[in-house]
Amino acid sequence: MTVKPPVRFGLLRLADSAPAVVALQRGFFRELGLTVELSVEPSWANIADKLAYGLLDAASMLPPLALAAALGLRGAPAGLLVPMGLSGGGNTVTVRREAADAIASPNGPDDALARGRRLGQWLRAQRSPPRFAVVHAFSTHNLLLRYWLAACGVDPDRDIETVVIPPEHVEAALAQGQIAGFCAGAPWGELAEQNGSGRHLLGTSEIWANHPEKCLAVAEPWANANPLAVERLLRGLLQAQRLCEQSGSAEWVAHLLALPPLSLPAAAVRACLPGGSGREHIRFHAGLAWYPRCSQALWFLAQMLRWGWLGTEIDLPRAARRVYRPDLLAAAADAEGLAWPDATYTSEGGFCDDAIFDQPHPE
Amino acid sequence: MKILLADDDADRVRLLMQALAADRSMIVLRLHPGELLLDAVAAHGPDVVLVDMARPDRDALESLRQLSASNPRPIALFVDQDDPSFMEAAIAAGVSSYNVVGTPPPDVKPILRAAVALFHRHQQTRAALDSAESRLEERSIIDQAKTRLIRQRRLSEPDAYRWLRRNAMSSGQRIVDVARKVLSEAEDSRP
Numbered sequence: 203m204t205v206k207p208p209v210r211f212g213l214l215r216l217a218d219s220a221p222a223v224v225a226l227q228r229g230f231f232r233e234l235g236l237t238v239e240l241s242v243e244p245s246w247a248n249i250a251d252k253l254a255y256g257l258l259d260a261a262s263m264l265p266p267l268a269l270a271a272a273l274g275l276r277g278a279p280a281g282l283l284v285p286m287g288l289s290g291g292g293n294t295v296t297v298r299r300e301a302a303d304a305i306a307s308p309n310g311p312d313d314a315l316a317r318g319r320r321l322g323q324w325l326r327a328q329r330s331p332p333r334f335a336v337v338h339a340f341s342t343h344n345l346l347l348r349y350w351l352a353a354c355g356v357d358p359d360r361d362i363e364t365v366v367i368p369p370e371h372v373e374a375a376l377a378q379g380q381i382a383g384f385c386a387g388a389p390w391g392e393l394a395e396q397n398g399s400g401r402h403l404l405g406t407s408e409i410w411a412n413h414p415e416k417c418l419a420v421a422e423p424w425a426n427a428n429p430l431a432v433e434r435l436l437r438g439l440l441q442a443q444r445l446c447e448q449s450g451s452a453e454w455v456a457h458l459l460a461l462p463p464l465s466l467p468a469a470a471v472r473a474c475l476p477g478g479s480g481r482e483h484i485r486f487h488a489g490l491a492w493y494p495r496c497s498q499a500l501w502f503l504a505q506m507l508r509w510g511w512l513g514t515e516i517d518l519p520r521a522a523r524r525v526y527r528p529d530l531l532a533a534a535a536d537a538e539g540l541a542w543p544d545a546t547y548t549s550e551g552g553f554c555d556d557a558i559f560d561q562p563h564p565e
Numbered sequence: 566m567k568i569l570l571a572d573d574d575a576d577r578v579r580l581l582m583q584a585l586a587a588d589r590s591m592i593v594l595r596l597h598p599g600e601l602l603l604d605a606v607a608a609h610g611p612d613v614v615l616v617d618m619a620r621p622d623r624d625a626l627e628s629l630r631q632l633s634a635s636n637p638r639p640i641a642l643f644v645d646q647d648d649p650s651f652m653e654a655a656i657a658a659g660v661s662s663y664n665v666v667g668t669p670p671p672d673v674k675p676i677l678r679a680a681v682a683l684f685h686r687h688q689q690t691r692a693a694l695d696s697a698e699s700r701l702e703e704r705s706i707i708d709q710a711k712t713r714l715i716r717q718r719r720l721s722e723p724d725a726y727r728w729l730r731r732n733a734m735s736s737g738q739r740i741v742d743v744a745r746k747v748l749s750e751a752e753d754s755r756p
Binding site for chain 1: 618619621632643652653656661
């Protein structure tokens with residue numbers, strides 16, 4: 203019998219890396235006959251490069267970056283496929299306390315749009331555009347932050363200065379006054395709130411309810427050569443997502459993520475998991491977080507086009523369809539007894555400005 | 566040609582600077598401790614930036630293009646993205662290279678080759694050291710577990726080792742993993 207080399211799985215120090223860590227620790231991969239090795243990377247660029255050049259087989263990934271890498275917007279076009287979603291929601295827009303105090307309105311309307319308009323007034327009253335950090339230009343965080351600001355009449359290219367800071371450093375940058383605010387994943391916003399260095403303005407699910415967050419990206423040559431390993435990987439992750447979704451498991455999951463290799467702050471993680479006390483919670487299974495709907499990819503691409511990061515010659519539906527591959531998930535979802543959604547495209551709704559995103563698509 | 570080295574490893578930087586100093590047409594700059602990569606890129610305007618992949622600030626470097634709409638700054642792209650096998654070797658060695666668009670550097674390949682070779686050699690040395698350290702650490706864990714078994718189960722030293730080995734074989738684990746378990750259980754049972 204030949205021993206298959208382990209599947210090399212890349213992730214960052216974030217609470218939504220939980221499915222891979224849980225699947226490994228709980229033995230879900232092992233029970234399926236799969237050996238998986240986790241590789242905690244210091245940057246999203248590392249994950250993208252290592253997937254593109256065969257040093258990782260699979261990774262927890264930002265959907266816009268997976269699309270950008272596949273389209274060749276950062277280096278040569280990378281052979282990446284997205285066969286499943288790993289999480290939804292979980293990010294917060296968190297600002298320094300003086301900014302939060304300045305725009306608080308105890309008596310006025312307090313929905314996402316009202317808060318954004320007051321933030322806009324505060325931003326324009328500053329001497330220079332305040333700095334906001336995101337974790338990568340091609341991140342869910344950046345695109346959602348820009349969408350919300352623009353919906354509130356704020357120009358994200360003029361009224362703020364956007365900088366990129368690794369997620370695990372944003373809290374310190376806020377505490378030291380290097381930035382006025384950030385949009386980052388769990389648990390880093392929660393940590394700022396707990397340490398008193400920042401206050402949440404909103405969770406990103408208030409910008410786009412039920413928005414997809416991390417996806418699974420696999421290296422295309424590896425996936426083509428190892429269809430069985432892909433199916434087992436997907437099944438192990440689907441099992442772990444279900445476990446992570448239960449609030450009864452959250453205490454244990456937070457404890458697990460506090461151990462090496464992730465070593466995250468346990469209390470802040472717990473607050474962001476299902477049933478936690480945080481402003482925003484990660485969805486691991488709920489809201490079809492596991493399903494990579496092509497119309498979600500299309501929304502990310504349309505936002506990238508909106509901000510001038512894509513050439514108008516790119517066929518967006520074709521790009522979405524080429525990277526997002528729900529068909530690769532069908533057998534694993536079936537084996538796990540999951541009800542398969544009807545459509546790979548739907549009109550996407552639940553945005554803070556009540557818009558409906560309904561792009562023409564091939565099906 | 567101006568080259569900026571973003572690498573905190575003083576030895577590696579010194580060796581690379583030595584290797585590149587032979588060519589007088591080259592100016593090699595290094596990132597100073599605490600200096601931000603983006604600030605150094607803006608201040609020096611290098612043609613090529615070589616970055617240690619262990620650094621977390623690569624995401625900032627490669628986001629410049631999208632986030633500089635109102636504040637034009639140099640734009641970074643990969644050098645040598647048209648040579649996949651060379652890129653693979655570089656990434657495996659842990660070094661990534663960028664060039665500032667608009668000034669395609671001529672004959673950059675020898676520099677990149679020198680950098681990749683140095684990073685690769687450094688990585689092997691590190692791996693050899695790590696493996697020696699972990700072998701020592703494993704030996705010490707097994708010794709501690711044996712001591713505990715000798716005390717708790719009143720075994721002789723050879724019997725304690727045989728006990729560990731038997732359990733390792735029957736559970737399909739490595740001896741050191743069984744030893745770790747012995748130690749953690751002993752800790753848990755403390756009042």
